[in-house]
Amino acid sequence: MTSFDTSAWAATLGYCAAAVVVLLAITFVVSKIAGKHSVVDTTWGLLFVGVAVVVFFCSSGHGDPLRRWLLLILPVVWGLRLAYYTGKRSIGKPEDPRYEELLDKQPGGGDLYALRMIYGLQGLLAYVIAAPIMVGGFEYHAVRVLAWIGVAVWLVGLFFESVGDAQMQRFRADPSNKGKLIDSGLWRYTRHPNYFGDACIWWGIFLVAADSLPGVATIFGPIIMTLLLTLGSGARTLEKSMSKRDGWDEYAARTSMFVPLPPRVKKAVDPGVRRTSRAGR
Structure with missing residues (x-):
């Protein structure tokens, strides 16, 4: 054809x-x-x-x-x-x-x-x-460069989703972790590595299709999936239950909600600066 x-x-x-x-x-x-x-x-x-x-x-x-x-x-x-x-x-x-x-x-x-x-x-x-x-x-x-970029994005997504799920499964299997929040592994960089991976999966599949003109019009597919994962029944719903656990405020403050990022470090106030500030008042 x-x-x-x-x-x-x-x-x-x-x-x-x-x-x-x-x-x-x-x-x-x-x-x-x-x-x-x-x-x-x-x-x-x-x-x-x-x-x-x-x-x-x-x-x-x-x-x-x-x-x-x-x-x-x-x-x-x-x-x-x-x-x-x-x-x-x-x-x-x-x-x-x-x-x-x-x-x-x-x-x-x-x-x-x-x-x-x-x-x-x-x-x-x-x-x-x-x-x-x-x-x-x-x-x-014929398949071109954009499609292979899509495959690479898909592989990143599969890694985050499968590894994130496996880490959560091991965490829950330990009775001593009952009622606690996982903040190690991929969960140290994003509060939802599996959902982030899921989004990457579908952006990758879209890029394979978007390698040619008709496929570009299907961009609504990964957009809808990403919205479901972030604002729909995904992350937002899960965080309602996660927020009831001890240490949630600190975990949420330092950990990216969706896209993996280095943990935020709370800046400590230099005691010397604090004393100087008070003395000048």
Whole structure:
């Protein structure tokens, strides 16, 4: 192909939507068996895996082969790792307080309300955020430098997300750390290394798609993901519970909220300067 195949791409959008709906329908059935809606958190990463697989097969003969492979491998590796980590962490745990609070706002809302506000909303968000995959898979131009920069950004993101999660898991596994804040490892430089990594993942995927003109228009995908991670149900929600722990004020004062930065050092006042100042009054 020597141009963007609009008809094949449009048909793929429908197949991707169907994949998202099927995965969420299966998740809803599992949630009824498990007795908690938080199983949808495990499916979140799998939604992007489903979209990436559908796009890869539907774009065969339409998009650049190397870009197609990149837009398959990057989301699948990320999505499977996230699903495994989230699923393993949720085993034996009760319903997520976020979903309890949401459902309490609509007493008697039942399954239809949950389908709309939990499953439907997450499905819609995943579908929109995955736009770089759905568009990039059909770009016919050969992969250029910007795409490889995207791969590098993706690797940085995978490092921060996977290492940050592993460090948190080890911290929580130690009973002596119960009720404490982790401020070591990557958590010394950002209060949310896993969320920062997640954002980098999607900016990296976007750059792979933005290597050609149609993909540039999908910039709303990583923007929405970053806003969710910083202002939505990500960092802001988590910090509500973190702020109740001892030492939070000091930790928040010295540690960057999102982008990793060296810890801020509180400047000490020179006693001699203080005495001189008082003497001059």
